[in-house]
Amino acid sequence: MIKVIAACVIGAALAGGATFVATSLATDSTATAEPVNETLYNYGDR
Amino acid sequence: MASAHGDGAGGGAAGRWTARLLPWAVGLFAGVLALGPALGPGYVLRYDMVFVPDLSLGTVLRGADGFPRAIPSDAVVAVLSSVLPGDVVQSLALLAVFAVGGAGAARLVPRAWYRRGPAGGPHTGAVGGQLASAAAGLAYVWNPFVAERLLLGQWAVLLGYAGLPWVVGAAARLAAARPVAGFAGLVRALVPAAVGGFSSVVLTALTAGPVALGADGAREVRTGAGEAVRGGRWWVRAGLFALALAAVSLPWLLPSLSSGADTDPAGAEAFAARSDTPFGVVGSLLLLGGVWNSGAVPAGYGEPVAASVRLVLCLVALSGWVWWLCRNRPGFGTGLSAAALMGFALALLGATGPGRELLAWLIALWPGFGPLRDGQLYVAPLALVQALGLGAFVRWLTGGRAPRGAGTGVLWRVGVAVFAVLLPVVVLPGLLWGAGERLVPVRYPGEWRAAQAAVAADDRPGAVLVLPWNAYRGPDWSGRPVVVLDPATKLFDRRTLWNDDLVVGTPGGGSVVVAGEDARADRVARVLEPDPRTGMPERLDAGALGALGVRHVVVSAPVDNQFWSESEGLAVVVEGPDMVLLRVPEQHVRPDKAVIPGLEVTGGLVTVGAIIWSMARSGSSLVFQRFGPSAGPGARKEIPK
Structure with missing residues (x-):
C-alpha cells in the first residue's frame, strides 16, 4: 500500500511541476486584453 | 496488499465510502482550484454573469419582453438570495458546477464497468477504479469548454452541463426500471438543467435523448417482490424522456411560446464557432x-x-472511449457516441458559409431554432465522451489486463496514471485560480447601493430606464476593466428598460448587431434617439420619459456630457462617478401595469411540484442518487411503489 501511495505522490508531484511550468509559459506568452471601445463595450469580439 | 487493478472484492466499508465520496472530492477540488479568489467575498462580474445584492424575485419574473432567458436561473438565485447573501449564492452556484459535474462524470465510470460485473471490471474501491473515476471527473470539469463558458459568464449553461452525466445515467436506467421509477429518476437528474433554463435543457436533450432511445432494453431487473421487470420499449422511453424534459421546462417554455418574440438571424454569423487554436x-x-x-x-x-x-x-481520450466501447459496451455508449457526433456536426454548421445561411434561414423560419446559433455549445456531449475516455485510458494504464500484485511495473503504471489524471490541469493552466485572476470578486460602490435603496424606497410605480443605451459596461472596480452585462439591468426591484441589442466585433474591425427582443425597449430607442457613439440621448424630457412609463433614469457609466444638469423636471437622487439616478416627477409618469405573468408562475409551480414528487418518491435527491447496481448486473432491486 505504501508503495502505491508513493507512486501516486510521485505522479502528482510530476503533474504539479509540469503545471507550474505550463502556467509560467502561459503567463509569459499571453497578454490578455479586454475588448474595449472608447465609450461603449461590445458583447464580445470574434 | 492493494492491487492496482483491484479485481478482488476487498475494500470493505472504507472502500465503499471512498468510492462514494471520491467523486465529490474530485469535483470540489477542481472547483476550488479553478475558482480560487472568485469564491471570496464580493460579486464576480463578467460578460453574462451578473449577480447583484438582494435580487428581487418580482423583478426577475416581470423581466422583459421577448424570450425569458434568465428564467428560472435568476428566479432561483432570487429565492436563495432571500436567505443568503447574494455573493454567497454566486459562490455556491459556481462551485456546484464543478462539484456536480465532476461527481457525475466520475460516477458514470463504475456504472459502466459494472455492466460486465466485478469479474470484467474494477472494484470501485480499488486504486485503478478510483483513478479512472477521478480522471473522468476532473477531465469533465477541466477543459476548454468549461473554461470558455465560465469566462463568458454563462454559469447557468454550465450548471446544465454539470448535470449531463447524471441525466445520461438516468436515461440509461430507463431501460431497466419501471416507467414511473425511471421517470422520477430522470426528473431528479434534470434538476441542474431545470435551473439552467433554455440552453441547458436543449443541451440535455441533445446529449441524453439518443441515450434514452438507444439504451439496451434487454436487461431484466428483479423487484423487491421477486418480479422480473423488463425495460420499456424505445417509444416508451422516448415518451418518458420528452415528458420529463417538458416538466422541467415549463417556467420558460410557456412564456416563450406565447411571447411572439423574434430572434435575429444575424446571430448565426455573430455566434458561430471560431478557431482559437x-x-x-x-x-x-x-x-x-x-x-x-x-x-x-x-x-x-x-x-x-x-x-x-x-x-x-x-x-488518447477518444482512443480510450473506443477501447471501452469495444470492451465493455456500456449501455449508454452508443447513444452518447451518437450525441457527440451530432453535437460536433451542429457546432460545425455555423463555421461554413452554407451552414450559416441554413442556420439563419431556420432562425428566421422559427425562433425556436435560435439556440443553434451558438454552435460551440454543442460540443458538450463530446466533452463527456472525452472525459469518460480518459477514465478508460487510466483504467487501462493501471492494468486492466495486468497480473495481480504491486510489482515495479504496476507501480510505474499507477504513477503514470496519476499523472494522466492531472493532465487536464497541466495542459490548461489558464483555468487555474480564477482563470488567471480574471474572475475576481468586487464590491458594488456605495452609490450603486444608494441608488438601489432609493428606488426601492419609492412607492410610486414606473420603470427604470438604463443609460447609456448599450447593454455592456466596463467597470474597473477590481482595478482593471471587466466587460459585463450592465448590473443596473438587475439591480432594481422593478421593470428596467435597456438596450438588449448585442454588438459583436468582427476581426476586420467591423461589427455585427444582433437585434434585441424587447419590443418596449425598441419603442424607447425610437423616442430617445440615442447617439450610437455614446449611447446617450441629446436631452431628456420628463414628459416624454413619463409617457414611456419611466419613473427613474439610471446612468450607469462615467459620461462626459452631464446633460441632466440642464434637464428640467428631473431630480437628481444619487450622483457618483459611474452611477447617477434621476427621478421623473410622478405627474408625468404613465406606468404600464406591472404584472407577473401567470404562465411563468404556473409553469414554475408545476416544475417545482414535479421535482419535489421525484425526490419524495425515492426519498433521495441528486446528491444521493446512485448510479450503479449494488451487487452486479441484473441484481439491482427496484422498490415497488
Missing part, C-alpha cells in the same frame, strides 16, 4: 474550444505547444 475550427472544436468570443479564451490556450499537447490528450 492553430488547428482551425474543426481542430478547435475537437479540443472542446472554439467559443465565438476571443475575450473568453483562457490565457495561453492557443499557443502551439499547449494546443498540441491538448490535441494528443484528446486523441
Whole structure:
C-alpha cells in the first residue's frame, strides 16, 4: 500500500511541476486584453 | 496488499465510502482550484454573469419582453438570495458546477464497468477504479469548454452541463426500471438543467435523448417482490424522456411560446464557432474550444505547444472511449457516441458559409431554432465522451489486463496514471485560480447601493430606464476593466428598460448587431434617439420619459456630457462617478401595469411540484442518487411503489 501511495505522490508531484511550468509559459506568452471601445463595450469580439 | 487493478472484492466499508465520496472530492477540488479568489467575498462580474445584492424575485419574473432567458436561473438565485447573501449564492452556484459535474462524470465510470460485473471490471474501491473515476471527473470539469463558458459568464449553461452525466445515467436506467421509477429518476437528474433554463435543457436533450432511445432494453431487473421487470420499449422511453424534459421546462417554455418574440438571424454569423487554436475550427472544436468570443479564451490556450499537447490528450481520450466501447459496451455508449457526433456536426454548421445561411434561414423560419446559433455549445456531449475516455485510458494504464500484485511495473503504471489524471490541469493552466485572476470578486460602490435603496424606497410605480443605451459596461472596480452585462439591468426591484441589442466585433474591425427582443425597449430607442457613439440621448424630457412609463433614469457609466444638469423636471437622487439616478416627477409618469405573468408562475409551480414528487418518491435527491447496481448486473432491486 505504501508503495502505491508513493507512486501516486510521485505522479502528482510530476503533474504539479509540469503545471507550474505550463502556467509560467502561459503567463509569459499571453497578454490578455479586454475588448474595449472608447465609450461603449461590445458583447464580445470574434 | 492493494492491487492496482483491484479485481478482488476487498475494500470493505472504507472502500465503499471512498468510492462514494471520491467523486465529490474530485469535483470540489477542481472547483476550488479553478475558482480560487472568485469564491471570496464580493460579486464576480463578467460578460453574462451578473449577480447583484438582494435580487428581487418580482423583478426577475416581470423581466422583459421577448424570450425569458434568465428564467428560472435568476428566479432561483432570487429565492436563495432571500436567505443568503447574494455573493454567497454566486459562490455556491459556481462551485456546484464543478462539484456536480465532476461527481457525475466520475460516477458514470463504475456504472459502466459494472455492466460486465466485478469479474470484467474494477472494484470501485480499488486504486485503478478510483483513478479512472477521478480522471473522468476532473477531465469533465477541466477543459476548454468549461473554461470558455465560465469566462463568458454563462454559469447557468454550465450548471446544465454539470448535470449531463447524471441525466445520461438516468436515461440509461430507463431501460431497466419501471416507467414511473425511471421517470422520477430522470426528473431528479434534470434538476441542474431545470435551473439552467433554455440552453441547458436543449443541451440535455441533445446529449441524453439518443441515450434514452438507444439504451439496451434487454436487461431484466428483479423487484423487491421477486418480479422480473423488463425495460420499456424505445417509444416508451422516448415518451418518458420528452415528458420529463417538458416538466422541467415549463417556467420558460410557456412564456416563450406565447411571447411572439423574434430572434435575429444575424446571430448565426455573430455566434458561430471560431478557431482559437492553430488547428482551425474543426481542430478547435475537437479540443472542446472554439467559443465565438476571443475575450473568453483562457490565457495561453492557443499557443502551439499547449494546443498540441491538448490535441494528443484528446486523441488518447477518444482512443480510450473506443477501447471501452469495444470492451465493455456500456449501455449508454452508443447513444452518447451518437450525441457527440451530432453535437460536433451542429457546432460545425455555423463555421461554413452554407451552414450559416441554413442556420439563419431556420432562425428566421422559427425562433425556436435560435439556440443553434451558438454552435460551440454543442460540443458538450463530446466533452463527456472525452472525459469518460480518459477514465478508460487510466483504467487501462493501471492494468486492466495486468497480473495481480504491486510489482515495479504496476507501480510505474499507477504513477503514470496519476499523472494522466492531472493532465487536464497541466495542459490548461489558464483555468487555474480564477482563470488567471480574471474572475475576481468586487464590491458594488456605495452609490450603486444608494441608488438601489432609493428606488426601492419609492412607492410610486414606473420603470427604470438604463443609460447609456448599450447593454455592456466596463467597470474597473477590481482595478482593471471587466466587460459585463450592465448590473443596473438587475439591480432594481422593478421593470428596467435597456438596450438588449448585442454588438459583436468582427476581426476586420467591423461589427455585427444582433437585434434585441424587447419590443418596449425598441419603442424607447425610437423616442430617445440615442447617439450610437455614446449611447446617450441629446436631452431628456420628463414628459416624454413619463409617457414611456419611466419613473427613474439610471446612468450607469462615467459620461462626459452631464446633460441632466440642464434637464428640467428631473431630480437628481444619487450622483457618483459611474452611477447617477434621476427621478421623473410622478405627474408625468404613465406606468404600464406591472404584472407577473401567470404562465411563468404556473409553469414554475408545476416544475417545482414535479421535482419535489421525484425526490419524495425515492426519498433521495441528486446528491444521493446512485448510479450503479449494488451487487452486479441484473441484481439491482427496484422498490415497488
